[in-house]
Amino acid sequence: MEFERDRAYHRIVSLIFEGALAAGAPLSERKLSEQLGIGRMPVREALHQLEQEGVVEVKPARGTFVRRVSADDLAEVYRVREVLECLAAELAASRGSTPALRDCGARMRTMAKDPTAFTAVEIDDAGTEFHELLMVATANTALIETVRLLRLRFRLAFHLPRYFSHDAVHATLPDHIAICDAVEAQAPRTAKKLMRAHLRRGLEMRLKFGASAGMDVPETQTNKATRGLEITE
Structure with a gap:
């Protein structure tokens, strides 16, 4: 599971910095899981890590989004x-x-x-x-x-x-x-x-x-x- 989480993390990072996931874009655990071919739990853990690092943000009752960095x-x-x-x-x-x-x-x-x-x-x-x-x-x-x-x-x-x-x-x-x-x-x-x-x-x-x-x-x-x-x- 640790390996899968790391793989999910690096794949999501690549999508963000290659422009496939634009600033402000919503992030769905289910869709990312399907797109990356990785289970939802590793994707959820990767998103949590990215939230801690200020790359994504969670908006209550709205979802998770790629954070706009100025x-x-x-x-x-x-x-x-x-x-x-x-x-x-x-x-x-x-x-x-x-x-x-x-x-x-x-x-x-x-x-x-x-x-x-x-x-x-x-x-x-x-x-x-x-x-x-x-x-x-x-x-x-x-x-x-x-x-x-x-x-x-x-x-x-x-x-x-x-x-x-x-x-x-x-x-x-x-x-x-x-x-x-x-x-x-x-x-x-x-x-x-x-x-x-x-x-x-x-x-x-x-x-x-x-x-x-x-x-x-x-x-x-x-x-x-x-x-x-x-x-x-």
């Missing part, structure tokens, strides 16, 4: 990420790297030598591991738990690149490696500055993907959404 929604997530993850980069660099974070950095450097030898999922997973290990390196339990909950609640937004562009996923490697280097060098200001720049690029990337998936992102919206993420010392 540029402002993404910007709000990234403003919170800026505060938390820039602090994490600074704290981790002040303390110095951990063996696990150094190992992760070494793997990403190997990937960077020939990104085409790895799948987008493999590179994206390495990036996720980097962010998680950076949190652990802060040794700040409250910060670690807060970011963990944020990533769980908006997990799909964090992983948008793996659904849209392998090149975009590859482009994250230099950012992650540079931050790793700054942490190893115990350069807090540099690590914080690099993280801020990384997050700004990440938001801009996701706004473009959102537009590709049908999200209304006017040309001026990118500048508005990224306001507050300016690179500073």
